[in-house]
Amino acid sequence: MALEIKEVNSKKELKDFIKFPFGLYKGNPYYVTPLIDFEMSTLRKDKNPAFYHAEAKYWVATQNGKIVGRIAAIVLEPELNKKKLARFGWIDFIDDKAVSELLLETAQEWAQSKGATGIHGPMGFTDLDFEGALVEGFEELATQATIYNYPYYVDHFKAWGMEPAATWVELRGKAPLKNPEKVSRAVKLISERFKVNVKEFKNTKEILKYAPGVFEVLNEAYSDLYGYIPLTQKQIDYYVEQYFGFIRKEFVCIIVNEHDEVVGFALTLPSLSRAFQKAKGSLYPFGFIHVLKSFYFNDLADLFLIGVKPEYQKLGIHALIFDYLQKIYEKKGIKYMASGPMLADNKNVLNTWSQFDLDIGKIKRSCFIKQF
Structure with a gap:
């Protein structure tokens, strides 16, 4: 046929x-x-x-x-x-x-x-x-x-x-056992000088208040990246509902300024890759069990999204994010890290990660184009 x-x-x-x-x-x-x-x-x-x-x-x-x-x-x-x-x-x-x-x-x-x-x-x-x-x-x-x-x-x-x-x-690579000395020294100085700090949350519900701010930062930080189209308010509401149901508050780092506005964030979570493989496309009747196990018994973390408002990007805000993640990963038994895609020509981001003993570029992916 x-x-x-x-x-x-x-x-x-x-x-x-x-x-x-x-x-x-x-x-x-x-x-x-x-x-x-x-x-x-x-x-x-x-x-x-x-x-x-x-x-x-x-x-x-x-x-x-x-x-x-x-x-x-x-x-x-x-x-x-x-x-x-x-x-x-x-x-x-x-x-x-x-x-x-x-x-x-x-x-x-x-x-x-x-x-x-x-x-x-x-x-x-x-x-x-x-x-x-x-x-x-x-x-x-x-x-x-x-x-x-x-x-x-x-x-x-x-x-x-x-x-x-x-x-x-x-x-991909091992989660750092400690942050580079340069990062550790910068944390306190940056917090005091620029009046920013890591927001602490008692429960996941408290994070939802800051979720729209996270996506607003995303829109600003990613605006010049290849193929990025700013999210509308309806899309932000949609993603808050979709993604913030799959988070653990300890794995979310939100940086706020003196006005309690989000200026930087990192959305990470225990890897769900093996859990999704076992779930075979569905959370029910048994897929959710694999997801729950991965949430609480896991030594691999996925760095889903990281963003900093453009006007704060040269102020060292990334140091606060890395300091927080290193400490929480050590506390929660995370031994390995995997990031999402980062543009190969985004030198600022790649130089930031080069401070760590991680394999950058082991995985590559491309967008292909054809004009007609």
């Missing part, structure tokens, strides 16, 4: 779309299964507030009645108006260039019909969605917030005429 492309229209088809990579990566020890409910919420127009300024289409490629590939095409109004670019994401396929070509050409046709003159990806609706195809580090466990893909994906993208537009690196 010939290779066919089919648009996803129903909830059942969307679930099949989401679950396709579960089979593609079955038995792979590095792939982390996402939660189906989270994916459904992200991809549904009636759930995700990104659709207030976005359009999206989803397709699956089938052969002999079996799904052999999937792709999402996304148009964000701010990006389309400014750069004439569309996005592709949620792309997975068997090692057959006819499949990947059909998927990408279908996404391109739709993007062109919307006025785009180029397409890039893998990208999501926001910087908090899965982005960047893995190009190095195929034998490293993915975090629950990053893409894992087979090495052949990159060959398929290049064969279709795409080239890298941006590259991210991730760090």
